[in-house]
Structures are given as structure tokens and as C-alpha cells.
Amino acid sequence: MAIESFLSCSHFKDAPKDVFMESPYQRPCRPQDLKALDLSEPVSLENYSSNENLFIQRSILNAYELDLVFLPFSKAVNLKEFKTFYCDENYQNAAAILPSFEHLAFSSLEKSINVSGHWTLQDFIQYTKTKIKDVANSESTLYKKITGSKDPESAARFFFIQCAGDFLSEASAMARNVLGNYGSATSELFKVLIDEYGYGVHEKKHSSIFEGMMKDVGLNEMIHYYWNFYTPGSLSLINYFHYISKNHSRFFKYLGALYYTEATLAFTTKSQSKIVKDVFQGRVSSLYFDEHSHIDIHHGRMALEKIIIPLVELHGEHIIPDILSGFEEFASLQDVADQELYRHIEVHDSLDELIAKAKKYHDVSGAVKFEEVLGEVSVSHIHNNDELFMVDEGELDLYFSPDKVVHMKAGDKIIIPSGILHLSKITSDTCRYSVKHIEVA
């Protein structure tokens, strides 16, 4: 299978030496799970927080990001690593897996949304402005979930980690769409891109501003340092933009997704700025989100008035259904990713309850047993059922996020809810632990 060849590359196959990635090329995908995964059907939106989707989204991100240039910022590049990441074989294997894996990742999303009837430009403007106004007028659930968490700083940091995969290489997928020439709209999109890139002033580049915020909140700013902690939904948001930008038959969809994201970010970033201010009490600059609250008012307007309307006027209203699909698909995917983030924050807040609840389970028959040695780290994964996790001998750290780590020793138990990312790191010479599917009432 092409996927086995692609993931046989050491950067994608090997378990990491530590919980956090040491280089931008280290992106493990757990190919050992392949036999247990059901990849026969596209992932449904209801099943987006599954191990299957995590595997698919990680794999296609690795394929897409072969088109981007990454070098470490703070140390010299390991040239061997660099060349084995950007090698011909990886490009060939990426091209071989992408069509089928994109189908697995996004065809349910595409199928769930459909456009019918004759859409005029006025209908399009009316519909999209109504939808954007709804976002502008809605209360921020993200603000409520983070500030209402038992540990708002940790919840905010987990949110920033979910953004990091995208924001640290911000607008890279957009750059795929300024190549070529499609008339004056090319230059209009280029203007949006140069705003994102800070007009060549590195400190103004949006990814640089985000790096500063990561450092301010005590997080590492290297791309994919937190690879183990990206949820499938967060990965899908990055991948969707590559999906509609790499193959230009989806260019009109890209315009719709661009319009939705730019126009709504002008509003959603206001509450994100308030999260930074309220949670970190003035210790962290909210510049990244403030910059977007300002510039995305322009970008939303430019996407509609300078790019979409002129292109529809020139090429006809028959391009509207694709633009609308992109607009709606990205909105839908954003909702799915948001719900997944909120669920993770809720579970991170309830780890003590999950430990207490686990004590009620005494029947451990049928549990799968593992034995690992000091320092062994599992690549993060998701169980599609609730699991009872028990340490039989030795000690380990169970990570739910960089901040939410449960140290467990022999006799300790915890319930790991379905759909929740986690990984373990062995902290004793050897450790034996067991995992059993359970139904939590």
C-alpha cells in the first residue's frame, strides 16, 4: 500500500524520543495502527474525533507540508534529516496517497453540504452577509469555555497549541493561490498575503507575532513542537486549506473558505483577544488577535468586493456554487473542531473525577497488557471507546496536554474517555500497564 511506503520514512514512522518534537521534520503517525484502523469508508463528521481521522489528518498534513520550507530557528539544521524529509521518495509517495486520503478526510464534509437552485450574485451576497452577521452577533463559546475552565491558563494554552500548527506557518496554503495569473484578483489576493507576511518586516509577519505570544505564555514556538497534542479537528482545519489550494480545480471553493475565515476572524478574534487579556491578566500581549480584529475587516471586504464579485461578474454566476460550498464547508469544519476543543478542555478539567470513577471498576479480565522501559514514549492517539487504563507495575506519566499530566504508579487507574488525545511516558526502569474497553455510564 502507498500509505505504508509513505509512512516507512523515519520521520513519520519512528516513535519520538520525547513527548515534544525536536525538529520540524519529526512527525510520527503511528503506522503500527494501520492494521487496526478502518479506512474503508470516509470519516463521517460525527466520527471526526477518531483515531482513524487522527491518522488520516496527520498523514495528509505530512504530504501537504512537503511543499513548504521548514528549518529550525534556534539551532543548525541537521542536513541528513532535512534531505531525508524533502526526498524524492517522499514526494512520490505523498502524491500517491493524497487523492484517496483526501477522499477519506473530506468527502463526508462535501457530501453533507450541497448547493441547489440558481444563485445570483445578490443571493450570494445576502446569504453570506447574513451568516457572517450571525457569527458577529453570537456570544463566544470559546471565551466561556476557557474562562469557565477550572484552569483557564492551561485551557488557553491548549487552545493556542491547537492554533499553532496553522498560525506558525500562517497563510502558506494561501500562497499556493497567488501563483499563475487570473487577472486583477491575483493582485488583490497577493495584497492579503503580504499583510499576512508583514510586508517583509519579519516582526510584523503574523506567524512571528504568534511566536511571540507562544513564548509569552510559556510555550515553545517551533513548528510542530506540540505535534502530539493536535486534535484531528485542528489538523483538519490546516489540511482543508491545503486540500482546496493544492489542486486548483478547487480554487473557487478556496475563495469561499477564504471569505468565510477572513470575514468571521474579524469578529472571533475580538473574544480571543479578551481571553488573552482576562486569563493572563496583562502578562501576555494580545497583539496577534488584535491585529486580526483590525486587518481581517479589510480582508473580509477585499475577499468579497475585490476578488469574488469581480470574478463572478467576469466568469458568470455558475462559479457561485463552488464558492458557497467552500464558505459553508469551512464553517462546518470549524464548528466540528471547536466542539472537539471544548470536549478536551472539559475532560482536562475532570481528570480527578476520572481517577475516582476508575476505582469502581474491579473486573480487569480481557485487558490488553503492555510492557515498556524507562523513557519510552507512545505517540499520542485516541481510543474510539472509553478505556480503563491501569498501571500494574512501575510508573509512568499519562499526558492529556503539556499541562495536564497524571503521574501513575502500580495500582493506579484512570478512565480515558473516547475521542480524547493522550500519550504515555515511562518514568521507571520498566513499567507494565493494561488497557480495557469499558462502557462508562
Added chain:
Amino acid sequence: MTVVSVDSRKNNRLAVNDQKFFIKRVEHDGKVWVLPSECPHRGGPLHLGKQCEKTGAIVCPWHDNRISMHCIKRSSLPAISNKDLIHVVLPNDNYRIWSES
């Protein structure tokens, strides 16, 4: 202009300025359409007509005219659906929505 959202599990009819429509998933293209319910012949209720499995045409229950889906779709309303929720752009606020089995 206005945008109205209809839960297609609860409602399947819509009228705007006295022109009536019905909401239907068309198997041939898998899309949800908001189609005019008046037959172009004498105004028969197309929403009560049977659909030809082979061609997709709707047979008007009044005079058995077969109205091609292509012809009906020409007068459909602009709509976008996300699962069961269908958003329809209407020329004004003079509309009503109801269910009819």
C-alpha cells in the same frame, strides 16, 4: 432579500409571495432542492406527484403530465443545505413555512 433556515425533518413546504415550493432531496444528484410545487400546465400539485425512477421526472397528479426535473429545477430557489438544515434566499420577508405529508 432575506435568508430563511428550514429544518427539513420538520418542514417540507415553503411559500413566498403566494408562490408555493416544496423541499425535496433529488436522488439523481443527491442534492436538496426547493422546487416550485405548481405544475406549469394547470397549476397541479407537483409535490404530490410521483417521481419516475428512470428519468427523475415528476408526474403531475392532475393530468399525468411528466415534468422533467430539469424544467422544475429552473424555477427552484437558491438554497444551501448542511445535513438536515436548508438555508434559502428569498426576495422578501413575505413567506411561510409548514409541513405537509
